[in-house]
Amino acid sequence: MxxxxxxxxxxxxxxxxxxxxxxxxxxxxxxxxxxQGYACAALTLAYGQRHDHEITCARRIxxxxxxxPHKILDLDLAAFGGSALLGHGQVPQNGPDPNIIPSxxxxxxxxxxxALALAWAETLDxxxxxxxxxxxxxxxxxxxxPEFLQAFEKTANLGTRAAIENRGRFHIHAPLLTLxxxxxxxxxxxxxxxxxxxxxxxxxxxxxxxxGRCDSCVLRRRGFDQAGVKDPxxxxxxxxxxx
Amino acid sequence: MxxxxxxxxxxxxxxxxxxxxxxxxxxxxxxxxxxQGYACAALTLAYGQRHDHEITCARRIxxxxxxxPHKILDLDLAAFGGSALLGHGQVPQNGPDPNIIPSxxxxxxxxxxxALALAWAETLDxxxxxxxxxxxxxxxxxxxxPEFLQAFEKTANLGTRAAIENRGRFHIHAPLLTLxxxxxxxxxxxxxxxxxxxxxxxxxxxxxxxxGRCDSCVLRRRGFDQAGVKDPxxxxxxxxxxx
Numbered sequence: 001m002x003x004x005x006x007x008x009x010x011x012x013x014x015x016x017x018x019x020x021x022x023x024x025x026x027x028x029x030x031x032x033x034x035x036q037g038y039a040c041a042a043l044t045l046a047y048g049q050r051h052d053h054e055i056t057c058a059r060r061i062x063x064x065x066x067x068x069p070h071k072i073l074d075l076d077l078a079a080f081g082g083s084a085l086l087g088h089g090q091v092p093q094n095g096p097d098p099n100i101i102p103s104x105x106x107x108x109x110x111x112x113x114x115a116l117a118l119a120w121a122e123t124l125d126x127x128x129x130x131x132x133x134x135x136x137x138x139x140x141x142x143x144x145x146p147e148f149l150q151a152f153e154k155t156a157n158l159g160t161r162a163a164i165e166n167r168g169r170f171h172i173h174a175p176l177l178t179l180x181x182x183x184x185x186x187x188x189x190x191x192x193x194x195x196x197x198x199x200x201x202x203x204x205x206x207x208x209x210x211x212g213r214c215d216s217c218v219l220r221r222r223g224f225d226q227a228g229v230k231d232p233x234x235x236x237x238x239x240x241x242x243x
Numbered sequence: 244m245x246x247x248x249x250x251x252x253x254x255x256x257x258x259x260x261x262x263x264x265x266x267x268x269x270x271x272x273x274x275x276x277x278x279q280g281y282a283c284a285a286l287t288l289a290y291g292q293r294h295d296h297e298i299t300c301a302r303r304i305x306x307x308x309x310x311x312p313h314k315i316l317d318l319d320l321a322a323f324g325g326s327a328l329l330g331h332g333q334v335p336q337n338g339p340d341p342n343i344i345p346s347x348x349x350x351x352x353x354x355x356x357x358a359l360a361l362a363w364a365e366t367l368d369x370x371x372x373x374x375x376x377x378x379x380x381x382x383x384x385x386x387x388x389p390e391f392l393q394a395f396e397k398t399a400n401l402g403t404r405a406a407i408e409n410r411g412r413f414h415i416h417a418p419l420l421t422l423x424x425x426x427x428x429x430x431x432x433x434x435x436x437x438x439x440x441x442x443x444x445x446x447x448x449x450x451x452x453x454x455g456r457c458d459s460c461v462l463r464r465r466g467f468d469q470a471g472v473k474d475p476x477x478x479x480x481x482x483x484x485x486x
Binding site for chain 2: 071073074075076077079080081105106107108109110111112114115116118119120122123142143145147148151152154155156158159160161163164
């Protein structure tokens with residue numbers, strides 16, 4: 001049953017676990033899950049991000065959308081190194097290139113996120129896990145591809161007690177997978193979302209204000225621009241966007 | 244090339260990541276990996292176990308076997324609940340039953356462990372991950388089955404930059420998979436292992452001494468008995484073992 005705003009009742013009354021980063025994509029994903037009738041619990045991983053401000057945003061979003069409970073789990077992925085997002089190397093400002101894997105790739109991040117969401121979902125007897133990966137964030141990230149998500153789903157259904165005991169089958173939902181940033185933003189606006197609550201910047205200042213120049217800011221700014229929507233964030237810099 | 248003690252040179256000069264719990268199985272697994280010529284890094288997850296003594300044992304084993312570096316990662320899985328091992332419910336003392344999933348099952352534990360090992364392996368440019376699951380520990384644990392391990396391996400090779408860029412293919416090694424506890428112990432003894440370094444009990448006392456009565460102690464004691472090897476651990480109780 002599809003509503004004008006794209007809502008369905010697929011999840012009516014069922015519990016889901018939503019991975020919530022504090023960014024625009026996971027906010028929109030959570031809102032879509034809620035609009036489909038799921039009662040959403042939210043899981044945020046504090047994994048040694050350079051930008052702790054994301055966690056603050058995740059809290060605000062969970063409160064705003066009524067995602068409950070909201071668990072914030074600490075995990076020191078920086079101990080492994082290997083990503084510009086974890087304090088190793090510069091964050092990219094060369095313009096996002098969809099053909100290379102950026103230095104902000106965190107090794108096996110989505111595998112870890114999904115594994116943790118799976119553990120919690122199993123405990124809650126929830127079988128639906130929502131993740132805000134999309135075609136733009138993809139830009140070469142291997143763990144944002146549909147074949148990866150399918151393989152994880154299969155793993156989940158083999159490696160859990162709930163699946164073995166036939167209490168249900170886990171589904172990994174990635175409702176943004178094939179959407180552009182502009183389409184995601186339009187979808188969120190239609191759902192009444194306030195994107196001032198979110199955070200996207202790789203290199204914010206101490207108050208959490210976005211730089212406006214890193215690849216993540218540029219992707220976001222371009223998305224709002226193409227969607228014809230005003231981005232409510234107070235960028236420190238707003239250099240012209242290349243087409 | 245197989246040596247009399249079962250060693251091969253499959254891993255000569257290559258780096259591997261071994262998941263090390265501090266128990267008998269992961270100790271033996273690490274020793275097998277080393278005997279195959281792998282240079283082993285060890286990963287221990289401190290996930291809110293009731294038995295912290297396991298972590299101490301993991302440290303001793305890593306030192307004894309020269310597993311380097313050894314990372315101990317904190318992760319509060321108890322926040323999710325759902326397992327007797329994490330402080331929810333009684334640990335089982337009814338005799339291990341291979342036909343039911345015990346209350347000590349930790350939701351999605353091996354998925355989480357493998358995801359974290361994968362992240363580190365990718366950072367190290369290592370493609371071999373060793374995990375000490377076996378047919379006895381299996382006793383209904385869904386995430387100890389070969390089809391689960393194969394599905395995870397496929398997920399790993401789809402979800403990582405290293406695999407996408409064809410730098411290598413990840414392999415999940417579970418050398419104990421089809422061995423009984425007695426066979427594992429014989430294998431370890433042949434490799435010169437000192438099982439006094441290990442810990443298996445679900446309910447040790449404050450000094451880490453094993454109870455001798457929980458299902459894990461019973462499985463272990465029976466394994467040593469069947470292997471004809473003396474268990475070096477100082478059990479608090481040693482009730483007769485049923486056949």
